[in-house]
Amino acid sequence: MANFSKERGNCVYVAKLAEQAERYDEMVDAMKKVAKLDVELSVEERNLFSVGYKNVVGSRRASWRILSSIEQKEESKGNELNVKRIRDYRHKVELELKGDYYRYLAEFKAGNEKKEVADQSLKSYQVFDGAYTKTVES
Structure with missing residues (x-):
């Protein structure tokens, strides 16, 4: 049980570090390891998980919006x-x-x-x- 707790703590800490470094893919990877421990996630852990995914997807969605905007400008120029x-x-x-x-x-x-x-x-x-x-x- 102590190993579970230690691994869980390590993963949560790494997720927090990754969040601070804005390395959201790594944040998600760390929290997936916690989820695979088959324990109920705490409120903090659920929030870390959610923030990681939101940012991973959010950056790609932002790229899409930027490209759409550029496309409209180029269309208006013909x-x-x-x-x-x-x-x-x-x-x-x-x-x-x-x-x-x-x-x-x-x-x-x-x-x-x-x-x-x-x-x-x-x-x-x-x-x-x-x-x-x-x-x-x-």
């Missing part, structure tokens, strides 16, 4: 070449977000539901990877 480039790039961000959402869902599902959402996540990431490779090679 610059179709840049509009196409932006749409292609925004599409990659959308695919990555979709993959992330499905991956987060998979972490909390079980059985067939877990497999289904994990498959959706993988599919989105594979399409994202293909779109990314295509853009880089263009």
Whole structure:
């Protein structure tokens, strides 16, 4: 039991450090370890978990909003070449977000539901990877 408590404390501390350093992916990873200990999360732990995910997804959503804004400006200028480039790039961000959402869902599902959402996540990431490779090679 002491090892459980020590590991839990270490993970929570690392999550707090990661939050301060704005390394939200690592914050989420640390809190997932706590969740896998199969203990009820405290209010503080639930908040750390929530803040981590909110920030991971939030930064990607912010990227999407910025790209959409730039796209609108280029459209108003009539610059179709840049509009196409932006749409292609925004599409990659959308695919990555979709993959992330499905991956987060998979972490909390079980059985067939877990497999289904994990498959959706993988599919989105594979399409994202293909779109990314295509853009880089263009």
